[in-house]
Amino acid sequence: MPTWLDQRSVMLLVLTAVVAVLPLIFPSTYYYRVAALVWVSAFAAIGLNILMGQAGQVSLGHAGFFGIGGYAVAVGPAHLGLPSWAALLIGAVLSALLAYLVGRPILRLRGHYLAVATLGFGVLVAMVITTESRWTGGPDGMPVAKLSLFGWRASGSDTWYWITGGLLVLGSWLALNLNDTPTGRALRALHDSEVAARVAGVDVARFKLQAFVIAAVYASLAGSMLALMNGFINPDQAGFLHSVELVTMVVLGGLGSVAGSIIGAAVLITLPQVLTVFQEYEHLLLGLIIIVSMIFMRDGMVPTATRWLAKRVRT
Amino acid sequence: MAEFVQFLMSGLTVGAVYALVALGFMLVYNASDVINFAQGEFVMLGGMVTVFVSAAGVPLPLAALIAVAAAVAVGLLLYWLAIEPARGASAVTLIIITIGASILLRGVAQVLFDKQFHKLPSFSGDVPVNVFGAAVQPQSFWVLGGAAVIVIALHVFLERTVLGKAVLATAANRLAARLVGINTATVMMLAFGGSAAIGAVAGILITPITLTSYDVGTLLALKGFAAAMLGGMGSPLGAVAGGLLLGLLEALGAGYISSTYKDAFAFIVILVVLFAMPQGLFGRRTVERV
Amino acid sequence: MTVLTASDISIAFGGVKAIDGISFSADAGRILSIIGPNGAGKTTLFNVVSGIYEADQGRVELEGANVTGLAPDLLAARGLSRTFQNLQIFQRMTAVENVMVGRHLRETCRLFADLLRLPSVTRQNATTRQAALALLDEVGLRDSADRPAGALPYGACKRLEIARALAAEPRVLLLDEPAAGCNAVETAEIARLVRQIADKGIAVVLVEHDMKLVMNISHRVLVLDRGRLLTEGTPREVRDNPAVLEAYLGKHGLRETTHAGEPDA
Numbered sequence: 001m002p003t004w005l006d007q008r009s010v011m012l013l014v015l016t017a018v019v020a021v022l023p024l025i026f027p028s029t030y031y032y033r034v035a036a037l038v039w040v041s042a043f044a045a046i047g048l049n050i051l052m053g054q055a056g057q058v059s060l061g062h063a064g065f066f067g068i069g070g071y072a073v074a075v076g077p078a079h080l081g082l083p084s085w086a087a088l089l090i091g092a093v094l095s096a097l098l099a100y101l102v103g104r105p106i107l108r109l110r111g112h113y114l115a116v117a118t119l120g121f122g123v124l125v126a127m128v129i130t131t132e133s134r135w136t137g138g139p140d141g142m143p144v145a146k147l148s149l150f151g152w153r154a155s156g157s158d159t160w161y162w163i164t165g166g167l168l169v170l171g172s173w174l175a176l177n178l179n180d181t182p183t184g185r186a187l188r189a190l191h192d193s194e195v196a197a198r199v200a201g202v203d204v205a206r207f208k209l210q211a212f213v214i215a216a217v218y219a220s221l222a223g224s225m226l227a228l229m230n231g232f233i234n235p236d237q238a239g240f241l242h243s244v245e246l247v248t249m250v251v252l253g254g255l256g257s258v259a260g261s262i263i264g265a266a267v268l269i270t271l272p273q274v275l276t277v278f279q280e281y282e283h284l285l286l287g288l289i290i291i292v293s294m295i296f297m298r299d300g301m302v303p304t305a306t307r308w309l310a311k312r313v314r315t
Numbered sequence: 316m317a318e319f320v321q322f323l324m325s326g327l328t329v330g331a332v333y334a335l336v337a338l339g340f341m342l343v344y345n346a347s348d349v350i351n352f353a354q355g356e357f358v359m360l361g362g363m364v365t366v367f368v369s370a371a372g373v374p375l376p377l378a379a380l381i382a383v384a385a386a387v388a389v390g391l392l393l394y395w396l397a398i399e400p401a402r403g404a405s406a407v408t409l410i411i412i413t414i415g416a417s418i419l420l421r422g423v424a425q426v427l428f429d430k431q432f433h434k435l436p437s438f439s440g441d442v443p444v445n446v447f448g449a450a451v452q453p454q455s456f457w458v459l460g461g462a463a464v465i466v467i468a469l470h471v472f473l474e475r476t477v478l479g480k481a482v483l484a485t486a487a488n489r490l491a492a493r494l495v496g497i498n499t500a501t502v503m504m505l506a507f508g509g510s511a512a513i514g515a516v517a518g519i520l521i522t523p524i525t526l527t528s529y530d531v532g533t534l535l536a537l538k539g540f541a542a543a544m545l546g547g548m549g550s551p552l553g554a555v556a557g558g559l560l561l562g563l564l565e566a567l568g569a570g571y572i573s574s575t576y577k578d579a580f581a582f583i584v585i586l587v588v589l590f591a592m593p594q595g596l597f598g599r600r601t602v603e604r605v
Numbered sequence: 606m607t608v609l610t611a612s613d614i615s616i617a618f619g620g621v622k623a624i625d626g627i628s629f630s631a632d633a634g635r636i637l638s639i640i641g642p643n644g645a646g647k648t649t650l651f652n653v654v655s656g657i658y659e660a661d662q663g664r665v666e667l668e669g670a671n672v673t674g675l676a677p678d679l680l681a682a683r684g685l686s687r688t689f690q691n692l693q694i695f696q697r698m699t700a701v702e703n704v705m706v707g708r709h710l711r712e713t714c715r716l717f718a719d720l721l722r723l724p725s726v727t728r729q730n731a732t733t734r735q736a737a738l739a740l741l742d743e744v745g746l747r748d749s750a751d752r753p754a755g756a757l758p759y760g761a762c763k764r765l766e767i768a769r770a771l772a773a774e775p776r777v778l779l780l781d782e783p784a785a786g787c788n789a790v791e792t793a794e795i796a797r798l799v800r801q802i803a804d805k806g807i808a809v810v811l812v813e814h815d816m817k818l819v820m821n822i823s824h825r826v827l828v829l830d831r832g833r834l835l836t837e838g839t840p841r842e843v844r845d846n847p848a849v850l851e852a853y854l855g856k857h858g859l860r861e862t863t864h865a866g867e868p869d870a
Binding site (some may be wrong): 159176177178180181182183184185186188189191193194196197198199200201202203204214236 | 655656657663676677678681684686687689693694696697698702705706707708709710712714716718719720722728729730732769770773835845
């Protein structure tokens with residue numbers, strides 16, 4: 001029996017259990033909110049992980065799609081009279097379309113050229129959002145109408161905890177599914193050796209683009225969720241710093257590992273919350289975390305921990 | 316006509332700064348294959364440290380010297396503590412590390428200094444000079460002149476001194492350089508320290524015109540990188556040409572097309588260059604060996 | 606029956622002509638070896654024929670159809686597979702997964718079905734895995750099926766690449782130095798494998814330095830020198846050709862070839 005099957009089911013069960021059981025230890029509703037933040041970021045990170053961890057393509061502009069999703073649910077209801085759920089879907093479609101158009105030329109690049117091109121793309125998206133203030137409220141952001149479905153309004157930290165938690169489980173399921181399939185194998189193959197994958201018949205450009213579009217949709221949905229949850233959005237959600245945070249979550253947790261992306265998100269979101277007294281030092285700490293983890297845990301937390309555990313078990 | 320010359324001069328001035336940042340990128344990249352995103356922070360340090368040290372009573376020229384020294388120290392620390400330990404990591408990991416370093420430096424600056432904008436007095440007064448009908452600040456000439464001096468000095472160093480040749484050799488083929496006895500660690504330190512010094516000087520020169528604050532580094536790094544890509548990462552000439560060209564594009568674009576999207580031009584340039592001619596104006600195409 | 610024809614291939618890199626007007630053809634069930642010193646252009650020729658480089662001039666035909674300049678994945682769809690001189694296995698995937706990637710063209714690959722992992726995908730996985738295991742069996746790697754490819758020894762990796770190349774059910778197989786770095790036992794294993802492949806009706810083109818292997822199994826030998834064709838013929842003809850003997854086989858190589866065909870001492 002292939003080991004993938006066991007790993008996948010176990011992971012999903014553990015995740016579902018954690019999401020279901022965690023609220024029992026929450027001392028106050030504030031924790032619902034922090035956890036929901038983690039679930040949303042983890043969802044975006046999992047999408048980015050498909051692009052970076054599986055397909056091996058870097059994107060330093062991913063927050064751009066996050067921002068598009070967020071502003072879709074802001075602008076849609078406010079300026080176009082759309083219901084929030086429709087705006088959410090439209091945002092995802094727009095992101096997918098943009099990723100498709102931009103992805104084709106961008107993904108022909110490699111290594112640091114790709115990194116900088118995606119960076120440039122992300123910054124341009126953030127710039128447009130900041131500048132078109134008639135639509136987007138400019139640098140100060142704009143309020144976001146609450147989500148309502150069939151008369152029921154989604155509000156309250158606990159409601160959002162369950163919504164985002166459920167979405168995370170769904171997103172994880174899809175990402176884990178992908179591994180042991182022709183698409184997943186093609187992605188992992190082109191990551192290890194693009195030329196060998198091509199020679200084996202893999203249309204490398206097509207699969208890179210698929211990964212890019214999938215990652216964009218994940219980010220867009222996450223951005224929409226966050227905006228609806230907060231009731232507010234500002235251009236920082238699409239900014240370079242946020243892109244760096246997303247990449248750090250994926251890399252910190254472990255490239256290619258869904259569990260890693262979730263843990264990476266958890267670390268990066270809860271750490272500043274834990275250190276709220278050090279508000280000023282947020283940048284400093286983020287920078288330090290990035291540097292230290294990249295040097296000492298090059299493969300990420302989950303693979304490093306797994307190796308360490310494996311060694312322990314053996315001795 | 317006067318308007319055009321105005322744009323031209325301001326474009327060249329800011330372009331000179333981009334050129335210097337691009338030079339820094341190029342130096343480090345050639346010596347170590349690392350794209351150092353913290354390059355912009357050296358410019359920030361040059362301006363900010365000078366402002367705060369001179370505000371503490373130190374005469375301006377000395378404050379400037381201290382600022383450059385501080386930047387060089389930071390550059391060397393960056394190499395020793397962040398780049399060297401990550402030797403052998405992938406290109407993307409290294410970029411992420413330098414991004415982390417730039418965020419760290421920004422965080423430190425935020426805490427050490429403050430979040431305000433700061434200015435330095437112009438070196439030779441504020442009376443504008445008339446150039447073909449345009450009013451040009453004298454500081455612009457300092458910037459252009461300073462940049463020219465640095466570029467010439469760098470060129471002489473690289474082409475005419477043994478140490479400079481060692482740097483070029485390391486850039487061409489690191490293993491071969493080591494095999495002939497070149498201490499590549501020294502070369503790396505030189506590259507990081509040198510690029511920090513160049514960045515700091517650029518910061519000091521430009522602060523009287525554009526002001527400085529703790530977060531000017533990011534945008535400058537990105538634009539300097541765009542300039543380096545435009546000119547091609549292989550040569551100082553490319554960096555200078557790229558920087559000036561980018562500055563001009565930005566000023567003319569902002570003047571004649573859209574001033575709200577002034578900052579976007581650099582990024583559009585990055586994307587266009589990467590799609591159309593990744594080797595830049597003066598670079599050479601490489602073939603991947605299988 | 607001629608499966609692959611390359612005519613008048615030339616390519617230059619930055620002013621240096623790597624290959625100049627090379628032509629050859631490969632027949633089904635026959636083994637053609639290409640030999641020559643380092644720098645003669647052998648791998649470059651492979652890279653052109655397999656679509657990785659684009660020739661400056663020349664024509665490649667696969668089963669009569671013009672495939673000049675087609676990308677590697679399109680060539681794979683038309684029945685051309687290859688292995689690499691400097692091992693390009695998928696290090697982080699298991700051995701069986703490596704070969705399963707080779708089956709990519711024989712699989713139905715739909716994104717949504719894969720994301721949802723529909724029963725059809727699971728069924729297909731099982732079929733592909735069976736096919737891959739059978740190929741691993743052929744190259745003697747069945748026991749290492751679920752080990753990460755990066756952990757396998759060098760000789761095993763070479764055979765893994767061959768298994769992966771065979772997974773696409775090619776008509777033409779280009780093998781780039783399959784015995785490089787292998788000891789005598791491993792080389793004999795490779796020789797047996799290559800003969801087996803040819804016996805199935807696949808046209809095999811081999812680039813090799815191991816003269817014993819070349820002389821043992823080849824039906825025809827092509828000799829390249831500095832990007833040009835020096836001579837072509839049966840192993841015996843090439844072996845006895847004074848120009849080839851002198852320039853390429855040298856004294857050591859000559860000794861090797863005169864002992865080829867004799868049982869291993």
